[in-house]
Amino acid sequence: MTTDPKRGRHTRGLLGPLTLAAVLASCARGEERPRAVLEEETEDAAPPTGTFDDASAPLVEAPECAEETAQIYVVATDKGFYRFNPQDLKFVRVGTLGCPTTAGTFSMAIDRRGTAWVEYTDGRIYAVDTRDATCKPTTFQPGQSGFGLFGMGYALNGDDPKGGETLFVAGTGLAALDTKSFELDFRGSLTLGRSELTSIGSALYAFSVDSGVVARLNKASGATEATHRTSAIAPSGAFAFAHWGGSFWLFTGQTTSRVTMYSPTTDESTDVVDNTGMLIVGAGSSTCAPLTPPK
DSSP states (O other): OOSOOOOOOOOOOSSOOOOHHHHHHHHHTTOOOOBOEEEEOOGGGOOOOBBOSSTTSOOOOOOTTOGGGGSEEEEETTOEEEEEETTTTEEEEEEEBOOSOSSOEEEEEEOTTSEEEEEETTSOEEEEETTTOOEEEOOOOTTGGGOOSOEEEEEESSSSGGGOEEEEEESSEEEEEOTTTOOEEEEEEOOSSSEEEEEETTEEEEEETTTTEEEEEOTTTOOEEEEEEOSOOOTTSEEEEEEETTEEEEEEESSSEEEEEEETTTTEEEEEESBOSSOEEEEEEOTTSOSSOOO
């Protein structure tokens, strides 16, 4: 999510794959942090890009929580769509979004079947297949309930994933978005400023880039229930937000993005990638993402 019109410039990472443990160890020693590792899909597996020919075509028809659905996805200002693995800090380019609009990308959320719901700067929302970056329009009408542009994120409805999940948006307030009717259900006011959303299980969190605050929200009213303060502060810059492995992953920057990992357990912020080589404006992790770091 961003109000900065600057476009990110792409560079290639200079280092090979890094484990998260090695990155954190080098940060502790005060060594230079790595650039991001950017990879393309292999030639044989190169996915198509563009749009569905038929606007009534089905969305992603895949089982819930396939392996790659548990990772983080990001979208950059050049409409590059990437899969990000927090374990080795690799960004793999899935494709280029070809949604039928000249507007820029703004925010994104991922559901449990691998559909990325991508909001553009014209306020419209498109459904993107995370497997190949193909895109189809939705019937969402911008401006509902006074909402212009907004952050997005899913949260489970309860402790049991079988109870389903809800897509929340944060703009002039907090609302839930029904991805069948594409109508907004206003829940309450927010006082955090520019915010993005993510969740840990059924708990919904908002990240305010102006203050670096991560707040747990009441999903029924939008009230703040708990706050954490991170080092990721970038007033007027681009930002995005996702959860993975019990930590929050914050993407912030003016011309290119850095990646900050914040642990709510230890209350520590760690800059794990100083330069991703792109300006990230949307990030999403589904509610399939692990709640604790894999062993």
